[in-house]
Amino acid sequence: MTKAPIRTVCKVDLDRPAEEQPYLHNRWHPDIPVAGTIKDGETVKIECMDWTGGQIKNDDCADDVRFVDLTKVHYLSGPFEIEGAQPGDLLLVEIVDVQPLEERPWGFTGIFDRRNGGGFLDEIYPSAAKAIWDFEGIYCTSRHIPGVKFAGLIHPGILGCAPSAEVLERWNKREGELIAQNKLDRDVAMPPEPMSVHAGSADARLKDRIGREGARTIPGRPEHGGNCDIKNLSRGSKVYLPVHVPGAKFSVGDLHFSQGDGEISFCGAIEMAGVITVNFRVVKNGVANLGLKSPIYIPGPVEPQFGPGRYIYFEGFSVDEEGKQHYMDVTVAYRQTTLRAIEYLRRFGYSDYQSYLLLSCAPVQGHVAGIVDIPNACTTLGLPMDIFDFDISPAAAEAAGVRRRDMGRCAFETGKTEGDVRNVAGRYAETSFGGGLTYLKK
Amino acid sequence: MTKAPIRTVCKVDLDRPAEEQPYLHNRWHPDIPVAGTIKDGETVKIECMDWTGGQIKNDDCADDVRFVDLTKVHYLSGPFEIEGAQPGDLLLVEIVDVQPLEERPWGFTGIFDRRNGGGFLDEIYPSAAKAIWDFEGIYCTSRHIPGVKFAGLIHPGILGCAPSAEVLERWNKREGELIAQNKLDRDVAMPPEPMSVHAGSADARLKDRIGREGARTIPGRPEHGGNCDIKNLSRGSKVYLPVHVPGAKFSVGDLHFSQGDGEISFCGAIEMAGVITVNFRVVKNGVANLGLKSPIYIPGPVEPQFGPGRYIYFEGFSVDEEGKQHYMDVTVAYRQTTLRAIEYLRRFGYSDYQSYLLLSCAPVQGHVAGIVDIPNACTTLGLPMDIFDFDISPAAAEAAGVRRRDMGRCAFETGKTEGDVRNVAGRYAETSFGGGLTYLKK
Amino acid sequence: MTKAPIRTVCKVDLDRPAEEQPYLHNRWHPDIPVAGTIKDGETVKIECMDWTGGQIKNDDCADDVRFVDLTKVHYLSGPFEIEGAQPGDLLLVEIVDVQPLEERPWGFTGIFDRRNGGGFLDEIYPSAAKAIWDFEGIYCTSRHIPGVKFAGLIHPGILGCAPSAEVLERWNKREGELIAQNKLDRDVAMPPEPMSVHAGSADARLKDRIGREGARTIPGRPEHGGNCDIKNLSRGSKVYLPVHVPGAKFSVGDLHFSQGDGEISFCGAIEMAGVITVNFRVVKNGVANLGLKSPIYIPGPVEPQFGPGRYIYFEGFSVDEEGKQHYMDVTVAYRQTTLRAIEYLRRFGYSDYQSYLLLSCAPVQGHVAGIVDIPNACTTLGLPMDIFDFDISPAAAEAAGVRRRDMGRCAFETGKTEGDVRNVAGRYAETSFGGGLTYLKK
């Protein structure tokens, strides 16, 4: 018996504002109207906007990134009702494909300005920057970061089922407490925000309530996954998602052509509009039967494979760039590890901003290596050598001397000179480890 | 021309206290006497004690772990002078083999008591426990954790060159500041400690000075690596180590038959006495030429390979087990991730302590997944299914129902009943996420 | 500067006979009119018919396979002129993607009747049979072979540049000699054949000449590659093809969603209509500079990966199923190896015809293991366990006893009963090795 063709349950319109499209939404809330119904066992295609809803252009200027409207992001496709799903079940989602939209064969990686979004290294690299990536089949390249080409480990940044009212209340409570206690000079979490709320086909009254109650989509959260930004939750993966409301109300979006562990520049994956093909299966009583408090997944068999010996691994520890010792802080250690990789890539002509973009989106491996040897956490970052079209191995660098290449530049804000952005890196270079040793200054 | 046999530059005596063996030491200090001289380009074998210097026995009681003398650990082999190495050079160390000592075909993984060493999850699992692992060729098995067998990703936990006086002073200063500011109810770093110092063949006066000044070996440190506990710095790896003193003064020890990312139970690798075969090459001016502030390495080609689709990945976020929201804290997120794996393994009959031991030493992949989506850091832990001799996949569990097996027990302190140790886990299970949802309680 | 979209240089019409479409041809000849011109450095999309030109239907009857018209096959897309290519150059073809046509999300694997095409095991399995495969993203499944699902190692079966008149003459001569000397009871090669010749847009006179002179497309040939049917010449691969005529005249077709080493049932890959995206670059004087007499290629990084320990390997030797000893004959050894795998799969309920189809199209590894130990060549075949949705490992089979499942049946010719086709296998089972041992008969 011939198999029926795969149904597309959501189409997006790249030429229309995301906030006008009824199958999209940008909050987590149990009452967002259902965008469609899918059978238990069915495979469907779901189109998605890029996470900025189309704010970023394919050009050589990063003004769009500098002034991106961060209240108008994370437009998710859905929510979809999965027939038969009940709270306490698991929704088994098999991601059988993710592709860019055929009419949009490009994506972007951005560094947000520290005053508008920021990122993992924004104290050191505060300026907005951008790289456009062109897709050709499994590969991508960028005119803004020459010398690299790699196969996408393509995946959705966000997928999850809607929270129940109880779960939503818990989120708002615990994140509200964090905000209330915040003494840092930056946002630490994002409370419900009525501005720019998009609740699909909700009427004005419901939309208003969702604006006041709905959880923001930025963080992943343990109860449902959400924006977990996991690079190998890619094609072929099976993910088990806890169900909190009848019908599950599944949403998905924020597709990535590729991403490195940590997605460090925040808009750090190769963000794209695309289509995801997924199969759904309801696992009755799965939460209790499998004992799950957070999603689990099994990756597919088609990750790009470089061979273990084709990575350069950088080490980092929880001593920050001012030389201060932190106690077992993996976040600090991973920041140092990324800085070590950026410094290494300078040798080949890349600017720090190019490397920051590259480490965000290329398939780098970020590992928690040692987490018990007080006071230093140790992390490692594996950079695949085979994404470069020249030899970046230490052996080659050492043998031949390093020849700095002309690597051009990534896109910056209007009026920003290369000097402006290089100076910051320069200062950082001089001061790291609070002085440095004589033989480090050569 | 026939090649000369490989020279063994250090032999250890398993029947003699480590502190009496002149080629061992347990502090980092520039003035520890040289234990031998190695040519630039030479390959040598170096024997090493296990990191406790032989305190742990092959038996079924964890009293040795409970009362381990933590001032008498980390006996390193060396330091070795590498001819021609000068400050500012890099020492390229190729690890061509690591093997257990033939007469000692077993190792151990320990959970330290919270009052004596502790570990990553010691608030939840405060008791001492132990698993003995038997080695058969590339594989290990444990009578204390039945149902698993895996190939070792064998590696040294510690290797590095001696600090210069300047580097040592910096270490003592920054770690001293952390200790001075400590408000936690636990040690946050370990200052120089004269007790049980072992400085190789140093005379009493020098030994005394090294006791007062020498850096402890517990933490890895950015300037030289040291106790970085990196699981894939294994056979075939090439590691580039900064040189800080004339002759480099290279030391190595703390060999691991296997380890998981994070080595979470502290004594968490499969600790063993063994022999490491290494080749040394001096890279002149390498620190400046390669721009290195911390070691880098390239793994070898022989890591055990399971295929991407043979891992179960657990997700964790920076919300702790009391339900408290932390800001971008990868350490908290990784703790949650490990707890999710422990909970999953309960279904198959493993006690939490067995799983805690297993996740410490089996080749689990711990990744920094998302580190920019405020307020939640997200980490993942990949558990290879093929180390179990039964099917632990969610599909199998779901299809067949989970059959709890009799998994015996790991070794505990004398007088500790199974109830004692299970109760803790029980309490934790009830209270996690500060209450939990109705359908989580089933 | 924004990149131009990728040009489609050839579209096929699935509803129109292949022989009427001017961009297709089914002979190798230097004078087939050019179907389009491509720049050196350009990336293009090329659509292709399935190799039978649409003769096989998505149904449950193999009459179409039984009576397939083998003079009307191998419709290739092209030939394309690559600007600047000259004899003695190499054409570097990078395969950046291969996909099924969106409107045709299925393919087929066929066993040809011994009287019409045959296959590697046609003496044992003489009947026509068929399996239809449905595509969902990276995966395929078949209602005719239940219990398996795998990711495609997608690739073109045929690609190459046109022969020169000199090369063509050589082919016709050497293959003609083989035909002239043939004493076997079967075709050993296929001479030029005027019937059903399709020469693209050639006029009647040229077409007539091409019919008389043109080389058949069935065999791969050393000088240009052609129908080499290499499973890992897949997405991301770079292949270097010798150029024999000005403009190279590149053609491609016979796309496969997946194939096993050997493609043993002849129509053994999962045959499909699809689109291939390729980049072309001319390597001047490459034939001499690289010393190439046949194509070489470098695979891409995205092969499905199962882990070495997830294969069952079968061994076979050059002793045939009648017990006759052959001298170092790898062909005989590989036939035995495939038979061993078929026998093994019987235990799980698969009919021999289902397994014959499956081994042809699933990503099985066929190795030349030992080729020097007279008189026995030894080959191995690695069958990935993870393509099955139940455990086929010998350990599981042994532990649980093998439970024969109801595996349904593949499609057969009208009127063929299960008994008809099973009987053959049955006879073979009794007689293999010319008698067998007592304990083999249990």
Next chain:
Amino acid sequence: MTKAPIRTVCKVDLDRPAEEQPYLHNRWHPDIPVAGTIKDGETVKIECMDWTGGQIKNDDCADDVRFVDLTKVHYLSGPFEIEGAQPGDLLLVEIVDVQPLEERPWGFTGIFDRRNGGGFLDEIYPSAAKAIWDFEGIYCTSRHIPGVKFAGLIHPGILGCAPSAEVLERWNKREGELIAQNKLDRDVAMPPEPMSVHAGSADARLKDRIGREGARTIPGRPEHGGNCDIKNLSRGSKVYLPVHVPGAKFSVGDLHFSQGDGEISFCGAIEMAGVITVNFRVVKNGVANLGLKSPIYIPGPVEPQFGPGRYIYFEGFSVDEEGKQHYMDVTVAYRQTTLRAIEYLRRFGYSDYQSYLLLSCAPVQGHVAGIVDIPNACTTLGLPMDIFDFDISPAAAEAAGVRRRDMGRCAFETGKTEGDVRNVAGRYAETSFGGGLTYLKK
């Protein structure tokens, strides 16, 4: 309970002739006296001589290879009685380790003279040659083939259970028939040979009978495996061997540090003396239950991994070097494929003999690609680029021009000049494909 140490059931004496050591034998026969008894479930260590019994020396002259006594080879360790094994059972042998003998850290690869042994390419490369390999941990290097270094995929060339009288008779009959019908100008099989027979501790009378009846050890055979020379039957593998006599009478030998698919130069692996650690388990009635006519195996998880994109694949077809077309002959195709790789390596300064040796022992992948497209079988050979310490990729060769290096020479017979051996290759180069094209001659 502490585990007992692993028992060594066979020690070899490198300083004593193999034929004098009672635990060795060099024929397959059911009546060779048992060399020891092993329990069902036991793990033991078994030492083995190299397959020539020590005839080859670590020097720079190949006279030992030229005049090797081929009646005095394949000394196997055993046979061992496995308690409880009966005809019809399977013996599950898990290879948990293979290591060189510590006192013999080197091995050799040889090309036999065409008049004394020969090899796969002996018509083209008729002279004896040799390369000595030095072992350092997981790696090997050779002074006779500079520029390469690789990790061993270490394995036994030969393992199997003794034939029953019935099986032995079958072997002698079918191989005898081949010999009787032989019209080739070379040996096609080796009949029982009384000269130099070694039957362990057999008395003179039994030894005499074994000499007359015993099967030679050169070929692998379907009924028991034997000399199958399978490169990934390596550490961690589980192999299921049919049992033909009570007690199984298991023998093993011919250890290889590494081997390429085909082991083309006959003495083509890196041959070594060593020790294998194996676990035995009897699978009752396994032959019938699993339906096995030949051994099967599951490889271990620790093969050296290079990443799919780190191989250069060469293609070959069944057209021989004289330009003659063969019908579906995989043996001819694989010969061509190996020649293509040898030609490619010339560009980098390697002599054909060096490459012939290298392709025999390095972990090259030899695949049966297409076996149904009459008249041409197609095979591929994947050469890992990462075993070379310089870049051999076509991209690098093309970009930089190929710089011929001084690669020295492998060891030849006394009096053989470089010219002597190069001339042969030279003639072959001129004449291949029976003339060649103009642009191939540049």
